[in-house]
Amino acid sequence: MTTTTTTETRTRSGRLMLNKVPEVTIWFWVIKILCTTVGESFADWINMKLGVGLVNTAWIFTAVFVVVLAIQLRLKRYVPFPYWLTVVVVSVTGTLYTDILTDQLNVPLWISSAVFSVLLAVVFGVWWLRERTLSIHSVTTLPRESFYWLAVLVTFALGTATGDWTLELTGWSPGASVLLPLGLIAAITGLWRYGANPVLSFWLAYILTRPLGANIGDWLASPKVAQSPGDPTGLDLGTFTTSLIFLGLILATVIYLTVTRSDATETHEATHAAHATSDPRKERVALAGFGLLAVATTGLLVWAHSQPHVGPAPEADNTSAVQMAPGQAVKKFPPAKVAALRTLASTSLKDARSGNAKGAHADAQSLRDLWDADQASLQPLDNTGWTSIDAQMDKVLKTFGIDHSNPPMSPAQQEKELNTLLTDMG
Numbered sequence: 001m002t003t004t005t006t007t008e009t010r011t012r013s014g015r016l017m018l019n020k021v022p023e024v025t026i027w028f029w030v031i032k033i034l035c036t037t038v039g040e041s042f043a044d045w046i047n048m049k050l051g052v053g054l055v056n057t058a059w060i061f062t063a064v065f066v067v068v069l070a071i072q073l074r075l076k077r078y079v080p081f082p083y084w085l086t087v088v089v090v091s092v093t094g095t096l097y098t099d100i101l102t103d104q105l106n107v108p109l110w111i112s113s114a115v116f117s118v119l120l121a122v123v124f125g126v127w128w129l130r131e132r133t134l135s136i137h138s139v140t141t142l143p144r145e146s147f148y149w150l151a152v153l154v155t156f157a158l159g160t161a162t163g164d165w166t167l168e169l170t171g172w173s174p175g176a177s178v179l180l181p182l183g184l185i186a187a188i189t190g191l192w193r194y195g196a197n198p199v200l201s202f203w204l205a206y207i208l209t210r211p212l213g214a215n216i217g218d219w220l221a222s223p224k225v226a227q228s229p230g231d232p233t234g235l236d237l238g239t240f241t242t243s244l245i246f247l248g249l250i251l252a253t254v255i256y257l258t259v260t261r262s263d264a265t266e267t268h269e270a271t272h273a274a275h276a277t278s279d280p281r282k283e284r285v286a287l288a289g290f291g292l293l294a295v296a297t298t299g300l301l302v303w304a305h306s307q308p309h310v311g312p313a314p315e316a317d318n319t320s321a322v323q324m325a326p327g328q329a330v331k332k333f334p335p336a337k338v339a340a341l342r343t344l345a346s347t348s349l350k351d352a353r354s355g356n357a358k359g360a361h362a363d364a365q366s367l368r369d370l371w372d373a374d375q376a377s378l379q380p381l382d383n384t385g386w387t388s389i390d391a392q393m394d395k396v397l398k399t400f401g402i403d404h405s406n407p408p409m410s411p412a413q414q415e416k417e418l419n420t421l422l423t424d425m426g
Contacts, residue, residue: 020078020145021136022263024202029209031084031253036213038246039091039156041221043099045239053387054104058096065093069149073142078264080257084250090149094156095214102164106403109165116158123151124203134199155203159210166211170304174218174232181212184297191289195282204290217242327426329385333378341370342425345396349418352411360414364400368393392421 022028046057065086072086098116101107127147128134139145167177185205192201221242222234237245257263330338348363371393379386396417399409408414 019137019140020072020075020083021139021148022078022080022083022257024136025263027253027257027263029205031250031257032087032206032209033213033216034246034250034253035084035088036091036156036159036210037217037220038243038250039088039095040214040217041239041242041246043092043095044217044221045243054096054100055387058093058100061089061093061096065089072149073145080254080263084254086149087152088250090153091156091210091213094153095160095210098157098160098164102161109161109168112161113158113165116154116161120151120154120158123147123154127151134203136202151203152206155207156210159207160214162207163211163214166301169301171307172304174215174222174234177215178212178219180297180300181208181215184208184293185212187293188290191286191293194286194289195279196286196290197278197283200287200290217246220245324385324388324424326423329382329388330425332382332385337374337378338425341367341374342422344370345418345422345425349415349422352414352418355411357408357411360411361400361402361408364396364402364414368397368402389421389424392417392424396421 043057043061046052046060052060068082068086068089072082075082098112101112102109124134127144131138131144131147136148139148163177163181166172166180167174170177172180185208188196188201188205188208192198217239218232219234220237221239222232222236224233224236344363344367348360348367351357351360351363371390375386394403396414398404398406399414399417401408
């Protein structure tokens with residue numbers, strides 16, 4: 001999808017600049033998908049492989065985002081390197097915000113999708129009321145660019161939520177899941193070529209590139225054989241190798257665009273004819289087409305959800321990869337609360353050893369409920385210790401199939417994780 005529109009020079013307020021967003025050519029979509037893919041795989045590598053944890057990774061990238069955005073906002077025209085660096089960082093940051101809601105706060109993905117949809121509508125609404133345009137060809141003042149980057153951040157969070165929700169509903173593998181956003185983008189492109197509103201077409205496609213790029217990244221990085229039921233499978237390149245490949249491709253593309261400036265609005269306008277005037281009748285017909293596309297997609301997802309499948313397991317926060325001495329994680333917690341948790345874990349372990357699977361499962365559920373109830377009082381005392389125990393607690397619950405889609409594991413596996421939990425609690 002490519003669009004060309006004469007750069008708007010009238011502004012309501014703010015310092016007038018050259019357009020700060022690149023022209024929407026094929027290069028725009030190629031590098032956008034590359035940035036989305038590397039955002040997904042690089043975040044997973046830092047969170048899971050390095051054991052930094054979701055929350056800490058989010059703090060790191062939020063700080064980086066503030067810095068690179070400040071640099072981008074100070075520029076007076078579009079410059080490829082800082083612009084696309086900001087896109088890479090915001091792709092990681094928006095993804096992490098959704099992952100924290102899902103994996104740390106246990107917010108259902110359908111709620112996250114609804115909340116981010118409303119938030120995006122609010123951003124667009126305020127943007128339109130203030131500037132009377134949502135076109136990326138008129139990002140020529142600081143207020144408009146600020147609205148633009150806020151919208152981009154929310155679209156990444158929304159794309160993450162809806163993409164993950166699709167996987168949860170359907171149980172599709174990352175490879176198969178690539179086809180849905182790819183097909184929708186192709187359909188949107190067809191409607192845009194017919195005469196659909198270019199601004200609406202752009203933002204719909206922009207949102208869909210997030211699940212497309214993320215699924216490509218998961219497909220390349222995931223192991224060829226599922227480690228547990230419902231886990232994704234792929235080409236087994238690993239998150240680090242996938243990140244390295246796509247970072248290299250992004251760098252090569254940015255260098256090309258920097259040298260040629262073929263995606264700068266002023267350059268593109270000088271070498272391409274202006275886009276034809278819009279046709280209101282065709283826009284209405286295309287709008288109906290978008291509606292039919294939404295209905296068809298909903299029908300497909302409902303059908304896929306009704307088919308037998310095992311949904312993907314939630315991503316884990318691997319902060320526990322940073323080892324702590326026995327008892328160190330709970331050192332700052334009230335002894336009475338720790339004793340109550342240890343009692344339930346010990347009882348579950350005893351039942352698992354004696355073959356009382358029903359009793360062990362019930363004790364594990366009580367342990368989960370008590371741990372969740374104590375979070376508000378324990379986490380502020382020592383966030384690192386709480387996160388470490390929480391990660392091990394999640395492993396225990398997974399062996400019983402509690403809060404996870406997998407069936408209960410063997411008693412031996414349950415005993416192993418319960419023993420580790422008891423050791424961690426001293």
